[in-house]
Amino acid sequence: MSPTGLGDAAALADGVRSGGVSAAEVLEGYLDRIDAREGEIHAFNLVTAEEARQAARAVDARVAAGEDPGPLAGVPVALKDNLCTRGVATTCSSRILEGWQPPYDATVVTRLAAAGAVAIGKTNMDEFAMGSSTETSATGPTRNPHDTSRVPGGSSGGSAAAVAAGFAPLALGSDTGGSIRQPAALCGVVGLKPTYGTVSRYGLIAFASSLDQIGPFARTVADAALLFDVIGGHDPADSTSLERPAPAITSVLDRGVEGLRVGILSEHLDGAAADVVARTRMAADVLAGSGATVEEVSVPEVKLGLSAYYLIAPGEASSNLARYDGVRYGRRVAAEDTVTMMTQTRSQGFGAEVKRRIMLGTYVLSAGYMDAYYNQALRVRSMIIEGFARAYGTFDVLLGPTAPTTAFALGAKTEDPLAMYLSDVCTIPTNLAGHPAVSVPFGVGDDGLPIGIQILGPALSEGTIMQVATVLEANGGVS
């Protein structure tokens, strides 16, 4: 049992597989908690209680028939509302996708079902994953379960809040510039952004295709690993999916950090709040005390990450979001001619932040500006990859805070986009490099709200960074 008093996912699945508890009972427990608190949290755009009950009954029937429903048997999982679910509304928290029901499941959704998991609902998010607080959602903000006057982070704020509030033991999010790790940190849960290409993007509604990656939220490192093992592995439907077998990091989590070389990333301490810096240093001490060698290291290139990201991601987004034109699906504003119909549909369907990024992205890809902006950003991206490669020549993993501060108040940054963008300053470089990183809760700040520590590693080092997270998790209870 975890500190919240809820069973962990692995234990739930074991219980269901062994017949000790039914998937239906497990599900009702979570649905009760949703009933009790969803009104104040708004973690979900849609709770699919009936579909979930059907799925749970099917799992129970398989157990009764002597079959094994899989490693996530009967475990409720909340899905970010940018993951396509067949016949179930998928909106990206945008008015423009109102009423659209995908005719197909995302690969991760199919894999969850094959592992016996029970999809419990679609979680709120910043519109099209553009934001760091879940406040750009067309369905209204999600609130942080630890303090409902605060944001849960974003863009996967609904998924992070759902796990933190005990609405589901597991959730899936997507991370383009920190959208899993930053809300995980602000909500006090574990969030893993896997190596680009390890989890299929087929069925993930794109924000910035070269950066997007699906990953797990959980209350424990072991549960996040379990979920990652289920959703990962090659998918022929995604051309950027790596030709590798499914990951198997669950079995290596307890190997400790003896002899591991850990670098504290100085650039990520700069600009972070004092309490966050203090907790980061404490985490380093824990690792040193557990046998790792810890040193501070500078990778100056990562300071360029934010600027490069806000050229590359909007550039790709301006193209990815072109298809929402009212012709084939979603919202359509009727008009006399096609161009007016498309223009009105987009003007009324998209929110302000999405429009800002489409305009920015269109601008940076335009003839005459592309080389100065977009192509320059690509050169910076290569520099960041080189900077990390240099650091990983000396260190196995890098360590720093996930976010510069604990959860901020609702509305605090909505009028100042740049301040909002800065809350992703520590998470963005990882996406630009395509590397994995995990945020693990490590105590609380001066305001009593959770602080997350981020562990970064080179490509395909999920096993290693999750070993480090396991050690911090075991020693992070002290505040």
Add this chain to the structure above:
Amino acid sequence: MKDGWVMVIGLEVHCELKTATKLFCGCPNLFGDEPNTNICPVCLGLPGSLPVLNERAVEMAMAIGTALNCEIRPSTFHRKNYFYPDQAKDYQISQYDEPLNANGYLVLPDGFRVGIERAHMEEDTGKTSHAGTSGRIHGADYSLVDYNRSGVPLVEIVSGPDMRTGEQARAYVTELRAILVATGASDGKMEEGSMRVDANVSVRRSEDEPFGTRCEIKNLNSVRSLGRAIEYEAERQIALIESGESVVQQTRHWDEDAGRTSALRSKEEAYDYRYFLEPDLVPLVPDAEWIDRVASSLDPMPAARRAALVDLFATDGGVSDAQQDLVTTVVDLSLDPLVIAAASAGVAPSLALARTANEAAKSAEAAGRLDPASFVALLALEESGALTATQAKTVLAELLEAGGGDPAAIAKARGFEAMSTDSLAAAVSEAIDAHPDEWSRFCQGDEKDEKKLTGFFTGLVMKATKGQADGKAVAAELQRRRG
């Protein structure tokens, strides 16, 4: 072409590949079906869908590149962004600055060499049809989009600005079409849109001057309209310049009925396509082994096949101009295997070529399916004198209609049996007896008169024998009797 002016022509040809499935999904590559039946999340551009490159389409594109003497190179895909209802994602996936095939050439039948700048892969759009006025108060028009064509694989072949006459442009498209068909990558049907040609045309006063401002002409639906449009456009540009105006770079639409081009959009209004590397695909880097495999599986190209036919006449002093045209026809229709088979079996190449180009070509599709063995057997019957030319043509027509068969059996069923020498002699005697004046002129006549009279008597004998007589045998009999 007006004196003192030179035309410069470059052509862009879009060719649909004959793959079983589309470029980035598994949907059938069939867009004549009921609208919007061959579609899926990928080719409909649904949120969350991703493209996966069709390997067979890559092989066909490499085959085209090989046939056009291109370098086959590591390549990438870009997004070409523009809003249009039949563009499912509102961007087209296309190769941009790193095409699969580059720096090739095509040699026209007359030996003129046209450079091929690139032959790159891209996806086709859906097809919009605009419905007419409804008759309601606002007379509202509406448009329908069929996405069956969305994602069909295309190769765009871009020539250098190397052609100088409408005739060269026509020859280029004709030869390119034959090459595309020979690779098996395309059916090359310009009228049905599986091969679409855009022409870039400019004029200048001499070869030494820099290129003039060019216009791109679209909507060229046949080789004939290509030639007409190019010539019209060149005259239009010359008239502009000579009247002191200048040519504006623009895209122009060819109106086949009116026989003129008109402006679609000028450079100032041109789209900014905001090309950038397609992040949903990885670079396409064919290895040497794959390139070799594609190259070695290619059938011989039209030029080589024409040369092979001409070679058959080497011992007879080569082909005449008229026969050269027959050679071109036979290869364009892919009927050269019939000629080769007959010649290898000992049939005279001139007979094999003539029967193929003049008779078999009339139903080229059936001829393409004809078993060469029955064609060879038929020509052998004709050559031996067992069938007259007229009879042989009749039997061939029947063979083609029936899709094959035994020519001897067909001849027998039709009552085509060679006349005995006696009955031929009798028929000739009858003709001579009926026309003594002509016969005496034949016996004394000059060469020209003799030829004419041979035809006259042969015609009489043919008529009397209902075409059963062999014209050559009649002529021989006439000569024998004259002594």
